[in-house]
Amino acid sequence: MAESTLEKRGARTAVNGPEAGLTKLNPLADKLKLRLDEDQLTNCMRCGFCLPACPTFRETGIEAESPRGRIALMKAVADGLMDPDEAFETQMNHCLGCRACEPACPADVKYGQLIEQARDAIEDHTTSHRWWVKTVRSVMFKQVFPKQRNMRLLGGALQLYQRTGLARLARGAGAMKLLPRHLADMEAIMPAASRTGVVDRIGEHVPARGPRIAKVGLFRGCLMDVLFTETNVKTAELLATAGFEVVIPPAQNCCGALHAHSGEAEGARALARRNIRAFREAGVDYIVSNAGGCGAALVEYDHLLHEDVQWREDAAWFAQRVIDVSELLMRSGRVTELLAVGLPETRDAAQAASSEAGSRASAPPVADGDPRAGAVAGGTPIAAAACAPAAETITYQDSCHLRNVMRSAEAPRRLLQQVAGTCYTEMCESDRCCGSAGIYNLTQPEMAGDILAHKMEHANRTGAGVILTSNPGCLLQMKLGVKRHGRDAEVTHVVDYLHRRLRIQEAPRRG
Amino acid sequence: MQEGARTELLRILGEQGFRDDQESRITHSYDGTPMLQALPDAVVYPVDTAQVSAIMKVLARHRIPVVGRGSGTNLCGGTVPLEGGVVMVMHRMNRILEVDLDNLTATVQPGLITKDFIAHVEGLGLFYPPDPSSMAISTIGGNIAECSGGLRGLKYGTTKDYVLGLEAVLPSGEIIRTGGKLMKDVAGYDLTKLLVGSEGTLAIVTEATLKLIPPPAAKKTMLAMYADLYDAARTVSRIIERRIIPATLEFLDNPTIRVVDAYAGLGLPLDMAAILLIEQDGPPELVERDIGQIEAICREERAVRVQVAESAEEAQKLLTARRSAFTALARLRPTTILEDATVPRSKIADMVLEINRIAAKHAVNICTFGHAGDGNLHPTATTDARDQDEIHRVEAAFAEIFEASIRLGGTITGEHGVGVVKAPYLEWKVGAAGIEVMRAIKSSFDPHNLLNPGKVFAKETRKRVVIDRG
Ligand SMILES: Cc1cc2nc3c(=O)[nH]c(=O)nc-3n(C[C@H](O)[C@H](O)[C@H](O)COP(=O)(O)OP(=O)(O)OC[C@H]3O[C@@H](n4cnc5c(N)ncnc54)[C@H](O)[C@@H]3O)c2cc1C
Ligand code: SF4
Numbered sequence: 005m006a007e008s009t010l011e012k013r014g015a016r017t018a019v020n021g022p023e024a025g026l027t028k029l030n031p032l033a034d035k036l037k038l039r040l041d042e043d044q045l046t047n048c049m050r051c052g053f054c055l056p057a058c059p060t061f062r063e064t065g066i067e068a069e070s071p072r073g074r075i076a077l078m079k080a081v082a083d084g085l086m087d088p089d090e091a092f093e094t095q096m097n098h099c100l101g102c103r104a105c106e107p108a109c110p111a112d113v114k115y116g117q118l119i120e121q122a123r124d125a126i127e128d129h130t131t132s133h134r135w136w137v138k139t140v141r142s143v144m145f146k147q148v149f150p151k152q153r154n155m156r157l158l159g160g161a162l163q164l165y166q167r168t169g170l171a172r173l174a175r176g177a178g179a180m181k182l183l184p185r186h187l188a189d190m191e192a193i194m195p196a197a198s199r200t201g202v203v204d205r206i207g208e209h210v211p212a213r214g215p216r217i218a219k220v221g222l223f224r225g226c227l228m229d230v231l232f233t234e235t236n237v238k239t240a241e242l243l244a245t246a247g248f249e250v251v252i253p254p255a256q257n258c259c260g261a262l263h264a265h266s267g268e269a270e271g272a273r274a275l276a277r278r279n280i281r282a283f284r285e286a287g288v289d290y291i292v293s294n295a296g297g298c299g300a301a302l303v304e305y306d307h308l309l310h311e312d313v314q315w316r317e318d319a320a321w322f323a324q325r326v327i328d329v330s331e332l333l334m335r336s337g338r339v340t341e342l343l344a345v346g347l348p349e350t351r352d353a354a355q356a357a358s359s360e361a362g363s364r365a366s367a368p369p370v371a372d373g374d375p376r377a378g379a380v381a382g383g384t385p386i387a388a389a390a391c392a393p394a395a396e397t398i399t400y401q402d403s404c405h406l407r408n409v410m411r412s413a414e415a416p417r418r419l420l421q422q423v424a425g426t427c428y429t430e431m432c433e434s435d436r437c438c439g440s441a442g443i444y445n446l447t448q449p450e451m452a453g454d455i456l457a458h459k460m461e462h463a464n465r466t467g468a469g470v471i472l473t474s475n476p477g478c479l480l481q482m483k484l485g486v487k488r489h490g491r492d493a494e495v496t497h498v499v500d501y502l503h504r505r506l507r508i509q510e511a512p513r514r515g
Numbered sequence: 516m517q518e519g520a521r522t523e524l525l526r527i528l529g530e531q532g533f534r535d536d537q538e539s540r541i542t543h544s545y546d547g548t549p550m551l552q553a554l555p556d557a558v559v560y561p562v563d564t565a566q567v568s569a570i571m572k573v574l575a576r577h578r579i580p581v582v583g584r585g586s587g588t589n590l591c592g593g594t595v596p597l598e599g600g601v602v603m604v605m606h607r608m609n610r611i612l613e614v615d616l617d618n619l620t621a622t623v624q625p626g627l628i629t630k631d632f633i634a635h636v637e638g639l640g641l642f643y644p645p646d647p648s649s650m651a652i653s654t655i656g657g658n659i660a661e662c663s664g665g666l667r668g669l670k671y672g673t674t675k676d677y678v679l680g681l682e683a684v685l686p687s688g689e690i691i692r693t694g695g696k697l698m699k700d701v702a703g704y705d706l707t708k709l710l711v712g713s714e715g716t717l718a719i720v721t722e723a724t725l726k727l728i729p730p731p732a733a734k735k736t737m738l739a740m741y742a743d744l745y746d747a748a749r750t751v752s753r754i755i756e757r758r759i760i761p762a763t764l765e766f767l768d769n770p771t772i773r774v775v776d777a778y779a780g781l782g783l784p785l786d787m788a789a790i791l792l793i794e795q796d797g798p799p800e801l802v803e804r805d806i807g808q809i810e811a812i813c814r815e816e817r818a819v820r821v822q823v824a825e826s827a828e829e830a831q832k833l834l835t836a837r838r839s840a841f842t843a844l845a846r847l848r849p850t851t852i853l854e855d856a857t858v859p860r861s862k863i864a865d866m867v868l869e870i871n872r873i874a875a876k877h878a879v880n881i882c883t884f885g886h887a888g889d890g891n892l893h894p895t896a897t898t899d900a901r902d903q904d905e906i907h908r909v910e911a912a913f914a915e916i917f918e919a920s921i922r923l924g925g926t927i928t929g930e931h932g933v934g935v936v937k938a939p940y941l942e943w944k945v946g947a948a949g950i951e952v953m954r955a956i957k958s959s960f961d962p963h964n965l966l967n968p969g970k971v972f973a974k975e976t977r978k979r980v981v982i983d984r985g
């Protein structure tokens with residue numbers, strides 16, 4: 005029998021259940037076999053190191069809700085051990101796509117790619133979306149996100165709705181109650197939409213202030229430019245102050261992140277090609293993003309188009325140049341100098357705070373075991389007691405995609421720690437997903453709600469009056485958190501906060 | 516699963532605690548061991564000892580096998596349900612029941628994550644030394660069942676040295692308690708020690724009383740590089756001879772150095788035969804003195820380069836090479852097979868040379884790193900499960916490595932356990948009579964062979980390879 009252990013090991017891959025040798029016709033199974041990258045499936049050695057990093061595993065303690073479990077399920081389908089049933093679909097959709105499992109993985113398994121491949125295959129077949137998810141999806145993915153003009157129109161409609169008091173009426177009349185609770189909640193925290201985007205406000209070009217360091221292209225984002233136009237404007241102004249010449253190519257469009265994460269790969273590729281062309285033609289040194297979710301999609305265009313012979317090289321050119329705004333601001337050094345000096349009225353507080361700076365966190369947590377990966381564990385909470393009395397206490401919630409995909413965790417923290425007159429307090433488990441995850445909080449409200457509740461416990465414990473984020477989705481989610489569970493805290497984008505603290509001179513506005 | 520047993524289990528556990536859907540079965544068919552998979556019939560999640568006992572009674576009555584499972588990170592096939600049956604996941608029993616500051620003990624449930632436990636006791640100013648590299652996700656129950664070691668094993672010992680008492684449920688459903696908050700206890704056979712390392716084949720551990728110690732006040736880290744393997748090995752022996760027991764004494768061989776450098780870009784000298792990573796902890800004066808002496812020994816033994824970290828950051832840097840070893844290896848090829856042959860520490864150089872010779876002979880890639888102070892080496896093969904021919908060669912190489920280890924006075928596994936993977940080799944180490952005694956112990960605990968069947972005892976022992984040393 006046991007001539008050798010490894011033969012035994014090999015022999016054991018034949019499974020003892022009735023599923024073995026499953027041959028039933030299942031088109032989804034065939035598609036999954038085709039789409040799932042066999043190498044990545046094999047690379048997973050089932051060590052389990054990703055489990056503690058995974059929010060859905062932590063929330064449930066169930067192996068199937070972990071990255072290792074999900075990969076095992078995909079592999080079982082690919083190996084023909086299992087039929088992809090409805091539970092399989094549900095499980096794939098439960099994943100937040102936060103990709104915290106990637107930096108934790110010793111074998112460098114590209115989980116993000118696997119889950120996208122799985123969802124892509126499922127999307128072609130599924131019949132199980134709830135009615136409103138389905139409708140919203142189809143309109144959003146095919147009509148709204150790809151067309152910035154339609155995004156604008158949506159922005160206009162939203163604005164009209166908000167301005168005219170229709171919103172109040174709807175809330176008052178209980179129309180919102182007809183929507184699922186999370187949608188209604190989201191409606192209440194939505195920022196004022198605007199009909200004019202960043203280009204309408206400041207034009208396509210902002211010259212560098214002082215000696216020019218480089219020419220950067222601002223990626224404005226589709227939702228970002230409708231709901232957070234002001235943040236886009238401020239991003240350009242901060243960058244100009246830091247010494248960068250900013251261009252905003254108007255031909256750019258949605259990054260395609262939501263498409264890719266939701267199984268609409270072809271749609272994502274079409275959007276990618278248009279963006280690549282727009283920025284290539286603008287001849288920029290960097291492509292700057294101020295939304296972790298978009299940045300992560302942009303930085304992976306090389307992978308997205310790796311099978312496209314015609315676009316492969318341009319995609320690599322593009323991906324190499326994508327950078328988050330915080331990272332670029334850190335590198336320039338000029339903004340950090342300004343931050344350290346501080347505003348006139350906060351200088352005293354700054355001095356008081358800096359005398360205690362020794363007891364503050366100077367760097368985010370770093371991974372144990374992997375010199376290149378981001379941290380696996382959460383941030384170590386720092387006692388708020390170290391703060392000077394006059395200082396404003398602030399904290400930072402990582403954008404999962406900024407941290408786990410763009411691998412940028414230090415830059416935003418360093419910038420914030422340097423703001424004079426504030427006290428930066430690290431939130432426990434700040435590296436963990438807030439439950440927003442693209443449209444996850446719309447499609448998986450229960451899990452998202454549980455995760456958010458835990459997040460807010462930690463946020464409240466920091467005592468911070470301002471919660472900073474680097475991604476619009478996280479920002480809205482944290483606002484929702486404050487609304488549902490919070491102490492009275494402001495939630496704002498790192499860029500807006502820095503801009504405010506620095507009282508940056510505004511570029512001439514047009515609209 | 517038979518309808519009768521299923522109904523009874525559902526009654527005990529409720530919908531939340533019993534699953535036998537496809538998804539649950541697939542996701543409990545594997546552990547950290549490469550190329551090994553078998554489906555259970557059901558998965559159960561007990562919440563307390565009473566439930567475990569009730570479950571065991573049902574299973575015993577229906578003669579259904581049961582496999583205890585922590586986080587499924589073991590490397591010996593320990594949680595793969597070879598004969599189907601039930602996988603019992605301990606995650607819901609994960610509480611710290613008590614930390615007794617008078618007796619310096621902690622009482623915990625088995626599903627507790629090792630790192631969470633360590634963090635908790637450290638928060639109280641105490642120290643629990645066993646720190647397997649998998650501690651961020653491994654459970655205390657899994658650590659106990661495998662008698663796991665870690666980087667601090669040389670000075671502080673392994674899990675067995677910290678388990679004072681256990682509560683466990685026998686296959687019959689009966690609950691036993693062994694040991695206690697006692698530093699001394701010779702009342703009868705030492706069942707505590709017997710259960711530690713029993714790989715889930717004798718009983719399900721439901722509670723453990725663990726020993727805590729005061730933490731060391733200071734720690735210092737150094738790195739030494741050698742052009743000759745024997746110089747490094749002699750350094751290890753000389754340090755111990757001088758009555759210095761470092762907290763950590765880790766080792767990387769040349770193939771590992773190359774892989775680590777390619778991965779982490781540390782600028783390591785690639786012509787070195789070995790790197791030793793040494794840490795001492797304790798009272799500051801003692802740490803200074805020991806590190807000074809160790810540094811001198813390293814130089815006497817012709818270390819080419821010796822670096823002593825002067826700050827915590829520098830220490831982190833020195834640790835990077837050793838810490839990234841596994842990650843670097845895991846990324847080389849799709850399949851990584853990590854073994855843990857262990858020899859008396861004086862035989863380390865001979866063993867490493869043997870491993871390299873065997874790897875070359877079979878044309879496979881094996882890098883070796885590990886706990887030099889314990890003589891516990893991790894020869895790690897990087898391969899591809901899909902390449903049958905290569906897998907056969909890897910397997911032949913490991914058989915020879917186990918043989919070499921035993922020939923040098925060592926053992927087939929130092930800390931990962933026998934499980935199914937090393938079962939065919941167990942007799943080489945313990946002999947036929949040894950196997951018989953173990954079988955007798957097994958059947959007195961588990962007469963119907965329901966607990967983790969197929970583990971530790973092989974259906975057949977592998978023929979010992981005749982070594983040709985040419
Ligand atoms: C990358 C990697 C690095 C590793 N590094 C180390 C290391 O440095 N040192 C080391 O010693 N090991 C190491 N291991 C091996 C493994 O992590 C340890 O054996 C660990 O103790 C297993 O814990 P677990 O909770 O995952 O147990 P599991 O794998 O779930 O189970 C292990 C065994 O314990 C049994 N078991 C689990 N819980 C119970 C219980 N409550 N009662 C009875 N039996 C039970 C199971 O049946 C099984 O036989 C490593 C593994 C990996 C993948
Ligand atoms: S950490 Fe990586 S290799 Fe390990 S189980 Fe998770 S995905 Fe697989």
Ligand code: SF4
Binds near residue numbers: 061104
């Ligand atoms: S992406 Fe996030 S939620 Fe999904 S498996 Fe990875 S860690 Fe878990």
